[in-house]
Amino acid sequence: MPFPIQNPRLLLTPRHLPFPPNPISLPPKPFLRPLSSAPSPSPQTLDAIPSSSPPPPPSSSSSILSIRESLLSRRTKAAELAAEYLDRLRRAEPRVRSFLHVSDAAMREAEDVDRRVERGEEVGPLAGVLVGVKDNICTADMPSTGGSRILEGYRPAFDATAVRRLREAGAIVIGKTNLDEFGMGSTTERSGFQVTTNPWDSSRVPGGSSGGSAAAVSSRQCVASLGSDTGGSVRQPASFCGVVGLKPTYGRVSRFGLMAYASSLDVIGCFGSSVVDAAIILSAIAGHDRLDATSSKHEVPDYASLLVSLDFLDSKPLKGLKIGVIQETLGDGVDGGVISSVRSAASHLEQLGALVTEVSLPSFSLGLPAYYILASSEASSNLSRYDGVRYGKQAAAEELSFLYGDSRANGLGHEVKMRILMGTYALSAGYYDAYYKRAQQVRTLVKKNFNEALNEHDILITPGAPSAAYKIGEKTEDPLAMYAGDIMTVNVNLAGLPALVVPCGFVEGGAAGLPVGLQLIGSPFSEEKLLRVGHIFEQTLQDFRFVPPFLTES
Amino acid sequence: MALIVFRGGFRTNHLLLRRTFLFSARRDSSLLCTIQQHHQRSRYNVRAESLQATESKTSSKSIQMATKELVEKKTRGYEAIIGIETHVQLSTITKAFCSCPYTYGSQPNTTICPICMGLPGTLPVLNSKVVEFAVRLGLALNCELSVASKFDRKQYFYPDLPKGYQISQFDIPIARKGYVDVDLPVEFGGGHRRFGITRVHMEEDAGKLLHSESESYSQVDLNRAGVPLLEIVSEPDMRSGIEAAEYAAELQRLVRYLGVSNGNMQEGSLRCDVNVSVRPIGQLEFGTKVEIKNMNSFSAMNRAIDYEISRQIQLHNKGQVDQIVQETRLWDEGTQKTFTMRKKEGLADYRYFPEPDLPEVVLTKDFIDQIRQSLPELPEEKRRRYENLGLSMQDVLFLANDSSVADFFDATLENGADVKLAANWIMGDIAAYMKNEKLSINELKLTPQELSELIASIKNGTISGKIGKEILTELISKGGTVKQLIEEKDLVQIVDPAAIEALVDKVIAANPKQLQQYRAGKTKLQGFFAGQVMKESKGKANPVLLNKILAEKLNCPS
Known part of the structure; x- marks a missing residue:
């Protein structure tokens, strides 16, 4: 089965330049609209890159760019592409179980793209790109359950802003992906409907809560996907599944249409099989939204157009870049294989010219308990609306209190109820100061520590998770062990920072090893920098192929 | 169904209802209301006799x-x-x-x-x-x-x-x-x-x-x-x-x-x-x-x-x-x-926490200053100002109760009307009309300009108080100007003694029987004659002059 994404560097065309360096390859068609404006004369604003190098066209192993190329050059039809993805989706689904709902409109939408291309109409930068959407993100034409039985069959009246923007950019939503109920979990085992498996080893979890979105991209059931990240729900499953996962700055992407778990921490993020794909998706979904008062008015750059192909970089493209390895993330409780993967990633970055030093974040270990208090507190409030009165499953009851009690008892899962109870407790009179207020103080401290570390370093790195994917059922009886797995990611949410996870290596496990992710953390709204470093890292990591073996077996 | 009917009622009567509510502060309070109505009525009656408000x-x-x-x-x-x-x-x-x-x-x-x-x-x-x-x-x-x-x-x-x-x-x-x-x-x-x-x-x-x-x-x-x-x-x-x-x-x-x-x-x-x-x-x-x-x-x-x-x-x-x-x-x-x-x-326990x-x-x-500057005169300031104009607390409270009434009052004063007279007209006939018709003062056709004109016309003797009341009703319901109404209806008060005398003579000549009775001692018949003369003058005769001339004629047969 051919993959559109394999060997992607061969497909690269510097289409972004008004004067392509290699004019022989696929000259632009008259209707071809550049993905972005021409890059600035010296887009390598990373201090490391010598300004004398020629203006580099963006290039990467991008599936999205390949699709665009083949559609616009009319080598492929969107309908063929959709058929191919739908076929692969259906074949992988019995094994991976990443989707809760598959769109029945995808083919029709793809044919529509083809018609527009044929007519020479302009098509958006994501035309024909099949995107999976986490099921806690509202879609108007599909059910959106948040992975909860209490919303079984619920169909929202509107698209989430992020989904609307994807569609406006031409993307086709292929389906809704599985998750831990309302995002509460780190394994996708806590879905009210099904357990998603890890594409690298079906006896293992894909991570969570956006496990469905990560597994779907990993097994190429879709080109890219949306997830949500409250405490690591994009980055940890990206680590486990060997895909790129991006958690933008808090407020970078509108939360409108995302079923709230912990509003002050929730962010919509994305998955791709390459950094460029994540960058293109982010460009499409980022920006201020008048329906979300916490969305930022910070300008949205064209992230992908600023990415630099290795061909145009010298041998030390990261020269001068200061990278801090967070000491506390490479110690006790972290898998040895993960530590060595991250250490070799660090030396790899050093070889690329970066100045890598260790940095200590004294508040690091405080973040986890503070996170679970704040997230649970907000969740206890955000989930009050699931009462069975206006929508969702309503229990038959004679009295109001039973209607509430039974609807929630039957509709909500164990983990969700546990967090509602914890949050309710933390906010109760007499306990507020000891828990909620204290956790807020810790949050302030975590922010301060990150600020200090980011004043001295351009980027901080940590593992994406303390271990590779573990076995299904391994931690279901021990919630604290599962919570401990979020240690690498929760602090970033507390501080509202952007972070990117890129696959950086493997540890032993499964048939072909298990992927390990490297987390890059930056200052607020420094996604651009993270994506560029991630992109350079990704391109120079030629020894690894992050495609699950089952895809090439068949 | 009931709801729909209810709603329909609201739609058609929307304006009407709103008007009603303008006076709800007083209307609602039946205790306040009983007493106030009593006051208003008595004041109204007093004014109906003469426009000098004497509050009991x-x-x-x-x-x-x-x-x-x-x-x-x-x-x-x-x-x-x-x-x-x-x-x-x-x-x-x-x-x-x-x-x-x-x-x-x-x-x-x-x-x-x-x-x-x-x-x-x-x-x-x-x-x-x-x-x-x-x-x-x-x-x-x-x-x-x-x-x-x-x-x-x-x-x-x-x-x-x-x-x-x-x-x-x-x-x-x-x-x-x-x-x-x-x-x-x-x-x-x-x-x-x-x-x-x-x-x-x-x-x-x-x-x-x-x-x-x-x-x-x-x-x-x-x-x-x-x-x-x-x-x-x-x-x-x-x-x-x-x-x-x-x-x-x-x-x-x-x-x-x-x-x-x-x-x-x-x-x-x-x-x-x-x-x-x-x-x-x-x-x-x-x-x-x-x-x-x-x-x-x-x-x-x-x-x-x-x-x-x-x-x-x-x-x-x-x-x-x-x-x-x-x-x-x-x-x-x-x-x-x-x-x-x-x-x-x-x-x-409402478990308050900050809305994330x-x-x-x-x-x-700047925002606060801008709003501060845009604030209207507030009820308390208005009451103190009215108090300083010499109005009684009762008047002050009435006028300042509704800002549109107060605005109307202020506008009437700006046109030169006498403070007390303007207050009396507004609290008397105008308020009664608004109450009966369930209208707000802004919905009346009467303008402050015309009210002050009316007050001036009575004060300078162009029209009588009685005619003034008639004109007011006309102004409130149909609009127009005082001058125009006086001209149209020929309502200028008759102050010419000769003209009044002519009317008196006419009435006396037409009622010889009553004259005889009067002269026989039934002097209260003067009221009858006065009424007849007033009727003859279409209400325009100056009542003081009329009674003076009538008394002379009845008592001194020529």
């Missing part, structure tokens, strides 16, 4: 005394402590956190959207008008404004609360530490009071439950969910029902003057929850407080509170203080009593 204060004084004595007698040895929480529904075009409109009386669930329904994934976005209105009221209540305030979530389950929490303000309200000045009605002994305002905060309203009468179900109407409210909490500064009612009436005036709410109690745009406790005079700590709800007029507030005070005092007197418990009582208009709605079982979906509200100095 004797009757009102006796009522005052009676009321005061009654209250004093009842509360002897005890002191009531009253604090009030008032919810004012803001008349913004859209709701607090979404772009739905809100119109009272709309068909259930027609002014709702995913946001105010609390559908999954929706987020609140603050309507900036709510902040503006809160600042307006905060300034008008002489409050300190919080330069940075925030929203919090107040959490409880109820079917009319779609999100399971109400967005409110908890520990940092937008305004606090203010006060309001009130003039008590003359018939209640008068007097000026200053009541403290603890805080003003912004929040959203909940929906409504429609309980089925025959069946065992309730329906949820979310039209009102998310409508912006300001909650105003007073200091426990009130001591009697009338003080509390006047405090609430002043808040109503304020929100109407400021244009932030229609302040309508029947529609629930102004809702007061009253806390009442009683303690022996001299005791420092407060007694157990009881909350009273369900009073939909100021008069009801007054009566409910006075009832509750005497109920509590009775329990004190009977040595049953322990039967005063912390509870919510409802006022029942039928029995004129309060009764227990629910006892408070411990303190409700909304950024904090930061007020800039």
Whole structure:
């Protein structure tokens, strides 16, 4: 089965330049609209890159760019592409179980793209790109359950802003992906409907809560996907599944249409099989939204157009870049294989010219308990609306209190109820100061520590998770062990920072090893920098192929 | 069906209803009302005879005394402590956190959207008008404004609360530490009071439950969910029902003057929850407080509170203080009593925490200054100004009660009218007309310009007071100018003695029998002759001249 994404560097065309360096390859068609404006004369604003190098066209192993190329050059039809993805989706689904709902409109939408291309109409930068959407993100034409039985069959009246923007950019939503109920979990085992498996080893979890979105991209059931990240729900499953996962700055992407778990921490993020794909998706979904008062008015750059192909970089493209390895993330409780993967990633970055030093974040270990208090507190409030009165499953009851009690008892899962109870407790009179207020103080401290570390370093790195994917059922009886797995990611949410996870290596496990992710953390709204470093890292990591073996077996 | 009919009624009569409400402050309060109507009528009668208003204060004084004595007698040895929480529904075009409109009386669930329904994934976005209105009221209540305030979530389950929490303000309200000045009605002994305002905060309203009468179900109407409210909490500064009612009436005036709410109690745009406790005079700590709800007029507030005070005092007197418990009582208009709605079982824990979906509200100095400069003259300032014009407190309170009446009055004065005469016309014939026709002063065809013209025409003798009243009715209902009406209808007063004499001669000649009787001693027939002459002159004869000439003619046969 051919993959559109394999060997992607061969497909690269510097289409972004008004004067392509290699004019022989696929000259632009008259209707071809550049993905972005021409890059600035010296887009390598990373201090490391010598300004004398020629203006580099963006290039990467991008599936999205390949699709665009083949559609616009009319080598492929969107309908063929959709058929191919739908076929692969259906074949992988019995094994991976990443989707809760598959769109029945995808083919029709793809044919529509083809018609527009044929007519020479302009098509958006994501035309024909099949995107999976986490099921806690509202879609108007599909059910959106948040992975909860209490919303079984619920169909929202509107698209989430992020989904609307994807569609406006031409993307086709292929389906809704599985998750831990309302995002509460780190394994996708806590879905009210099904357990998603890890594409690298079906006896293992894909991570969570956006496990469905990560597994779907990993097994190429879709080109890219949306997830949500409250405490690591994009980055940890990206680590486990060997895909790129991006958690933008808090407020970078509108939360409108995302079923709230912990509003002050929730962010919509994305998955791709390459950094460029994540960058293109982010460009499409980022920006201020008048329906979300916490969305930022910070300008949205064209992230992908600023990415630099290795061909145009010298041998030390990261020269001068200061990278801090967070000491506390490479110690006790972290898998040895993960530590060595991250250490070799660090030396790899050093070889690329970066100045890598260790940095200590004294508040690091405080973040986890503070996170679970704040997230649970907000969740206890955000989930009050699931009462069975206006929508969702309503229990038959004679009295109001039973209607509430039974609807929630039957509709909500164990983990969700546990967090509602914890949050309710933390906010109760007499306990507020000891828990909620204290956790807020810790949050302030975590922010301060990150600020200090980011004043001295351009980027901080940590593992994406303390271990590779573990076995299904391994931690279901021990919630604290599962919570401990979020240690690498929760602090970033507390501080509202952007972070990117890129696959950086493997540890032993499964048939072909298990992927390990490297987390890059930056200052607020420094996604651009993270994506560029991630992109350079990704391109120079030629020894690894992050495609699950089952895809090439068949 | 009933609902639809109801709504239809509202639609067609919308304007009419609104007009009615303009006077609701007075109309509602039947206690106030009885007395005031009495005053107005007597004043009206007095003016009907002559336009010199002579107020008979004797009757009102006796009522005052009676009321005061009654209250004093009842509360002897005890002191009531009253604090009030008032919810004012803001008349913004859209709701607090979404772009739905809100119109009272709309068909259930027609002014709702995913946001105010609390559908999954929706987020609140603050309507900036709510902040503006809160600042307006905060300034008008002489409050300190919080330069940075925030929203919090107040959490409880109820079917009319779609999100399971109400967005409110908890520990940092937008305004606090203010006060309001009130003039008590003359018939209640008068007097000026200053009541403290603890805080003003912004929040959203909940929906409504429609309980089925025959069946065992309730329906949820979310039209009102998310409508912006300001909650105003007073200091426990009130001591009697009338003080509390006047405090609430002043808040109503304020929100109407400021244009932030229609302040309508029947529609629930102004809702007061009253806390009442009683303690022996001299005791420092407060007694157990009881909350009273369900009073939909100021008069009801007054009566409910006075009832509750005497109920509590009775329990004190009977040595049953322990039967005063912390509870919510409802006022029942039928029995004129309060009764227990629910006892408070411990303190409700609303688990407030900062609303993470909304950024904090930061007020800039410019914003506050701009609003401060745009504030209208407030009721208290207006009352002091009118008082300085030499008007009686009764007049002052009437004129300043409604800003549009006050504006009309002021405009009439600007056109040069005499203060007292303008006040009398407005409070007499014009107010009576407005009341009967259920119109607001702005809906009358009469302009302040013409009222001052009318007053001037009477004063300079162009027309008589009687003709003046006729013209006024015409001006109010049909419009036009005084000059034009006088000319059209040839209403200029006849002051020429020769002309009047001619009329008198004519009437005397036409009634020889009556003349004979008069001259035979039946002198009260002069009235008959005067009436006939007036009729002959179509009411235009100057009555003083007429009577003078008539008397001469009757008594001195020529």
